[in-house]
Every structure is written in C-alpha cells, then in structure tokens.
Amino acid sequence: MKKIVVFGGSNSKKSINKELAVYASGLAQNVEVSVLDLNEFSLPIYGIDEETENGVPKNAQNFFEKLQGADGIVLSLAEHNGNFSVAFKNVFDWMSRIEQKFWNNTPMLLMATSPGGRGGSSVLSIAKNGFPHMGGNIVADFSLPSFYDNFKDGSIVNEEFKDQLKGAVSAFQNAL
Numbered sequence: 661m662k663k664i665v666v667f668g669g670s671n672s673k674k675s676i677n678k679e680l681a682v683y684a685s686g687l688a689q690n691v692e693v694s695v696l697d698l699n700e701f702s703l704p705i706y707g708i709d710e711e712t713e714n715g716v717p718k719n720a721q722n723f724f725e726k727l728q729g730a731d732g733i734v735l736s737l738a739e740h741n742g743n744f745s746v747a748f749k750n751v752f753d754w755m756s757r758i759e760q761k762f763w764n765n766t767p768m769l770l771m772a773t774s775p776g777g778r779g780g781s782s783v784l785s786i787a788k789n790g791f792p793h794m795g796g797n798i799v800a801d802f803s804l805p806s807f808y809d810n811f812k813d814g815s816i817v818n819e820e821f822k823d824q825l826k827g828a829v830s831a832f833q834n835a836l
C-alpha cells in the first residue's frame with residue numbers, strides 16, 4: 661500500500677489547514693495515511709549561526725526522513741500576511757539545509773484554506789512557483805475559501821468545492 665504523509669503548514673493546535681489535509685487524505689483509497697503535526701517537530705529558528713554552532717537539529721532530520729519515506733504528500737498551507745506561516749517556513753528552511761531538493765519529486769497534493777474569501781491563494785501561488793525548484797512535484801492543487809462557511813462537522817458542505825477536491829485527490833492518487 662502507498663504511504664502518504666499529511667500535514668498542515670501551521671503550528672496552530674486548531675489548524676484548519678491540518679483539518680483540510682486530513683479530510684482530503686480520507687478521500688484517497690488504499691493508502692496508508694500518516695498525519696504529522698509541526699508541533700511535534702519543534703525547532704530553533706533557522707539561522708546560519710545556529711546551524712554552524714549546533715548543526716542540523718534531530719527534529720529536522722526526523723521530519724526530513726518522514727518526507728523521504730513517503731510515496732505521496734498532502735499539504736495544506738496556512739497563509740499569514742500573504743505568505744507561509746513562520747512555523748512552516750522554519751521547517752522549510754531547515755529541510756533545504758539537509759537537501760536542497762528535499763521534496764524529492766514525491767507527488768504532492770498542495771492546498772490552502774483560510775477564513776477569508778481568497779482561501780490562501782497567495783501562499784498557494786508562492787508555493788506553486790517555488791516548490792518545483794526544490795524537487796516539488798505538485799500533481800494537483802486546491803484552495804478552499806471561507807473555510808467556516810464551506811467546511812462543517814468535518815467535511816466540505818459546498819458541493820462544487822467538494823467535487824473540485826475529489827478531482828484533485830483523484831489526480832493525486834493516480835500519480836502515486
């Protein structure tokens with residue numbers, strides 16, 4: 661069975677992006693799902709002095725190994741001021757110090773959601789442009805706007821968005 665790692669690009673304990681990522685992974689069939697939480701990989705803020713003095717932290721290596729062991733990645737990014745959350749960017753920078761193309765060409769379903777009407781489309785666009793330079797293989801993407809209107813009791817309630825996500829999950833699944 662194909663192994664997929666699933667996480668939100670957020671350190672919020674109530675992350676709506678983690679919730680969306682878990683929901684999307686539940687639409688895939690015959691996959692072994694491993695849900696990660698950035699809070700379980702706490703890391704010092706990346707800095708060249710930190711790296712020179714203390715090396716790459718064990719948690720960064722652990723996260724890297726989770727990514728390398730995956731046949732597929734489901735990631736939903738939180739948008740903070742139009743960009744990555746600090747928590748995600750920090751892991752991202754540590755990963756890039758272990759291996760520049762750390763996404764390893766692994767098929768990725770990339771998503772974003774936010775309570776606002778643009779559904780994290782700025783951060784999604786940043787990631788879509790940037791990840792391919794780092795070994796990213798985005799095979800499908802999806803943005804869910806107005807999370808609290810469109811996602812209720814653990815699932816997407818708007819049929820149009822639900823169908824769109826099902827299409828994205830199916831493209832992801834076919835790429836595994």
Ligand SMILES: Cc1cc2nc3c(=O)[nH]c(=O)nc-3n(C[C@H](O)[C@H](O)[C@H](O)COP(=O)(O)O)c2cc1C
Pocket residue numbers: 668669670671672674675676677678737738739740741742743773774775776778779780
């Ligand atoms: C510092 C900060 C900046 C934010 N900037 C944006 C933004 O640029 N666009 C947006 O749609 N939502 C923005 N939000 C709202 C987030 O989308 C919202 O907090 C969401 O829950 C974050 O996802 P998460 O729950 O997965 O962490 C911001 C929130 C914070 C705390």
